[in-house]
Amino acid sequence: MGRGTGMKSWQQRERIVQTAARIMAEEGVKDYFSAKQKAADRLGVSRNSPNLPRNAEIEAALAAYQRLFRADTQPLQLRRMREIACEAMHFFRSFHPRLVGPVLSGLADGHSEITLHLFAESLELVALHLADAGIPHHLEERRFRVGVREPRPFPMLRFLVDGTPIAAVVFDVAAIRQAPVSPTTGRPMERASLARVQDLLSTAIAV
Secondary structure: OOHHHHHHHHHHHHHHHHHHHHHHHHHOOOOHHHHHHHHHHHHOOOOOOOOOOOHHHHHHHHHHHHHHHOOOOHHHHHHHHHHHHHHHHHHOHHHOOEEEOHHHHOOOOOOOOEEEEEEOOOHHHHHHHHHHOOOOOEEEEEEEOOOOOOOEEEEEEEEEEOOEEEEEEEEOHHHHHOOOEOOOOOOEOOOEOHHHHHHHHHHOOOO
């Protein structure tokens, strides 16, 4: 590969990174793969191009975009979502809740949802807990890869708190010892307990 070809490939990759990050920030696309595909289409690049970036590259570009263009709104949105996450985690305290995703990483914005991992002997116990509190909810599924296994579906309960969407994925009790694989890093997903989320709130700069 010549120097000019290599530079062209790098420039194309960087354009895809920036376009995908902007799509996620401005259009509310939550999935890195979908953002990459949309960016490739808009730039006239093949969806099978070797220049498609890694998810971690888009995540870094999204963080930079928020710092540059959303500095007056995103920190407030993030703080509010972490406050709601704490309320929800306290409500689910008997299911050992863990916060995951953009609300934990700090990339959450007005398009994001709060994602919790719960650990219970059955899905019915969690659903009954919501029903007893009079909280409307509905059941969906989300696929995760745990260890070296193929991705498989896990039940997920969706509901709203003060208009903010919450997705509570229900795992069996033993799964608290092994986090699913992150689609961004390929490593075990970062999870945070209620105490840690409270620490994040207490150490954040008040705005």
